[in-house]
Amino acid sequence: MDNFFKFEQIYKSKKSGARVGKIHTPHGTIDTPNFVGVGTNATLKALDSHTADSIDLQLMFCNTYHLILQPGSKTIAAAGGLHKFLNRNKPIITDSGGFQVFSLAYGSVKDELKSKGKKKLDGTVLKINEEGVTFRSYIDGTKILLTAESSVQAQKDLGADIIIPLDELPPYHIGQEALIESLHRTHRWEERSLNEHLKNRKNQAMYSVVHGGIDKQLRKQSCEFLSKLDFDGFAIGGSLGKTHDQMFDMLEFATPLIPEDKPIHLLGIGDLHSLENCIKYGIDTFDSSHPTKCARHGLIFTKNGNLKITRNSNREIFEPIDRTCPCITCQKFTIGYLHHLFKAKEPVAHTLATIHNVQFMVDLMADYRNKILNNEL
Amino acid sequence: MDNFFKFEQIYKSKKSGARVGKIHTPHGTIDTPNFVGVGTNATLKALDSHTADSIDLQLMFCNTYHLILQPGSKTIAAAGGLHKFLNRNKPIITDSGGFQVFSLAYGSVKDELKSKGKKKLDGTVLKINEEGVTFRSYIDGTKILLTAESSVQAQKDLGADIIIPLDELPPYHIGQEALIESLHRTHRWEERSLNEHLKNRKNQAMYSVVHGGIDKQLRKQSCEFLSKLDFDGFAIGGSLGKTHDQMFDMLEFATPLIPEDKPIHLLGIGDLHSLENCIKYGIDTFDSSHPTKCARHGLIFTKNGNLKITRNSNREIFEPIDRTCPCITCQKFTIGYLHHLFKAKEPVAHTLATIHNVQFMVDLMADYRNKILNNEL
Numbered sequence: 090m091d092n093f094f095k096f097e098q099i100y101k102s103k104k105s106g107a108r109v110g111k112i113h114t115p116h117g118t119i120d121t122p123n124f125v126g127v128g129t130n131a132t133l134k135a136l137d138s139h140t141a142d143s144i145d146l147q148l149m150f151c152n153t154y155h156l157i158l159q160p161g162s163k164t165i166a167a168a169g170g171l172h173k174f175l176n177r178n179k180p181i182i183t184d185s186g187g188f189q190v191f192s193l194a195y196g197s198v199k200d201e202l203k204s205k206g207k208k209k210l211d212g213t214v215l216k217i218n219e220e221g222v223t224f225r226s227y228i229d230g231t232k233i234l235l236t237a238e239s240s241v242q243a244q245k246d247l248g249a250d251i252i253i254p255l256d257e258l259p260p261y262h263i264g265q266e267a268l269i270e271s272l273h274r275t276h277r278w279e280e281r282s283l284n285e286h287l288k289n290r291k292n293q294a295m296y297s298v299v300h301g302g303i304d305k306q307l308r309k310q311s312c313e314f315l316s317k318l319d320f321d322g323f324a325i326g327g328s329l330g331k332t333h334d335q336m337f338d339m340l341e342f343a344t345p346l347i348p349e350d351k352p353i354h355l356l357g358i359g360d361l362h363s364l365e366n367c368i369k370y371g372i373d374t375f376d377s378s379h380p381t382k383c384a385r386h387g388l389i390f391t392k393n394g395n396l397k398i399t400r401n402s403n404r405e406i407f408e409p410i411d412r413t414c415p416c417i418t419c420q421k422f423t424i425g426y427l428h429h430l431f432k433a434k435e436p437v438a439h440t441l442a443t444i445h446n447v448q449f450m451v452d453l454m455a456d457y458r459n460k461i462l463n464n465e466l
Numbered sequence: 467m468d469n470f471f472k473f474e475q476i477y478k479s480k481k482s483g484a485r486v487g488k489i490h491t492p493h494g495t496i497d498t499p500n501f502v503g504v505g506t507n508a509t510l511k512a513l514d515s516h517t518a519d520s521i522d523l524q525l526m527f528c529n530t531y532h533l534i535l536q537p538g539s540k541t542i543a544a545a546g547g548l549h550k551f552l553n554r555n556k557p558i559i560t561d562s563g564g565f566q567v568f569s570l571a572y573g574s575v576k577d578e579l580k581s582k583g584k585k586k587l588d589g590t591v592l593k594i595n596e597e598g599v600t601f602r603s604y605i606d607g608t609k610i611l612l613t614a615e616s617s618v619q620a621q622k623d624l625g626a627d628i629i630i631p632l633d634e635l636p637p638y639h640i641g642q643e644a645l646i647e648s649l650h651r652t653h654r655w656e657e658r659s660l661n662e663h664l665k666n667r668k669n670q671a672m673y674s675v676v677h678g679g680i681d682k683q684l685r686k687q688s689c690e691f692l693s694k695l696d697f698d699g700f701a702i703g704g705s706l707g708k709t710h711d712q713m714f715d716m717l718e719f720a721t722p723l724i725p726e727d728k729p730i731h732l733l734g735i736g737d738l739h740s741l742e743n744c745i746k747y748g749i750d751t752f753d754s755s756h757p758t759k760c761a762r763h764g765l766i767f768t769k770n771g772n773l774k775i776t777r778n779s780n781r782e783i784f785e786p787i788d789r790t791c792p793c794i795t796c797q798k799f800t801i802g803y804l805h806h807l808f809k810a811k812e813p814v815a816h817t818l819a820t821i822h823n824v825q826f827m828v829d830l831m832a833d834y835r836n837k838i839l840n841n842e843l
Binding site: 133134139155160404407422428435439 | 507508509510511512513514515516532536537541544545546550551552553781782784794798799800802803805806807809810812813814816817818
């Protein structure tokens, strides 16, 4: 592996599979385990990148699907890449675009689970074949073919520190045969993506995406297949079941099948209950829009659980959310003021709540790292 | 006058009625002429007060009408007043609540002008009599009686540095008799407000509001009546006509009728064309939501006119709006990135545009002060 990307395992807990590490990238280091903020459109929602920097959010996840539609990967290339475009000097990861093509077509993972298999592709995905996936832009309806190669080329334009190969997101409700067919096609897409990437690394690392749905044997096949290829890390994707316990069970099974010297990213999971458990299986990074989405809905994270800020009982609490929290929101403003801003539907309410929830995640992960170092997790 | 509030005229232009001054308040000094940011609900729209501070916005205008409905003036009193509530250590001005009662009922000034007098009160104003105005809350429909005394008491709870007596806002389309009746009632309300205020000054200053609509003799009467009372400054309210020229004409007539040792505030006017002209008549402060509203609509103020940020031609301009502008938006981000944020409907677009437009106003007013000192205006 070239020295522009390096995963360093610093300590492994004596109590679980949890580990503390460092991922070194051309734009700085990510202490692991860590939370990855979701900045779909090259910004976190309601939080400019200048403020995100002040919170020390070490890794940001941008979505290739959205960025190729608006403003277009060539425009971002013209800006000098994503880092320059949004003025971020810390690491960025982008996905392939495949996840959004499929998830926007199926609806959210939750909706698909609830549908008991009745929810089919909604027509925005026009064709899936060996070449790739053809879909309609949600912006203007134009037909777009996303292939392994075109996704990687777009991600070369974006220039994130970590990129992801094209994969298919089969729904939870899928027949066994279709799941196997999808897995093998995804593997072929990932290998093609890797080959395209290796033609011109441009100091980017590429993580593979482990698939296989809720079938352990397929997950094993996927880990084995992908481990043989020259990926820099592993992301875990696809359906991990209906419940937290199913997910934990699958991670307990699958993570030992991944080479220990490679970082593991869990795609799209970041609720507080999942985090602590998934860390125990050696997951290093987690991206999730959960903390920022909660913030915009007035759910404020605290060490004593979520604070529903619009509750009337908060109206005259003129104390910060958490005196010990270093974020601007806690340093400058009170619960009562935030309550008022939410009630008055002021847009700054979202910004101030987002600042706090992201800071909470950053600090929570630092706490986890300390606990691992002390064998408390 | 007590020393908690003082207006100091520093220089009067040799070229016009423009003047440079300082308004000293318990929360610091306002250099005049200056722009006053509108923070209706105890925050500027899309801009937290911590960021507003960093722009050096010296005076902020909060609306008593909105604040008595949400969160209530008693809640803000419990927080220790507006300054503590929103954590602002610079001057704040509040109005009486009257303006919003009438303007929300008549629709905007523009709509009322367009209606040619056909637009009547919409039913939210239930009664206007000697005691005050009874209206329905736009939040929950409760009936509220706003009197000279209750408005001042609410503004005592809020604790702004400058407060405003209750007045009536007669529409542009009003008969002469009704206008005279309204003016005299407003004068009685203002005198009652002043008496209520003087019972307990609490280190607040009170500006009177000059009325009389587009009738010069009534404006003269109003200036003469109010000049005899112990107000700390003068605000100019009511209809100033349909066109800029009508407004300028009225200001040219009325401002010399106001004692020179008192500051003059022009209520609700802040478009760029008006500013330069009104400054020439000796107006010291201007509040307007125009710059923040423009920002949210993607109209970015520049020395070369307004930049319509969503125009496609801005997509690949990877330069700041203005290299010489000290605001975070110009220091950190490009026109192309802002264009993208607006196209992607990201809420930070509003924040970043607002930061720049407010900074632009702050700097523009500093330029005007320099021009006055050099007799260039």
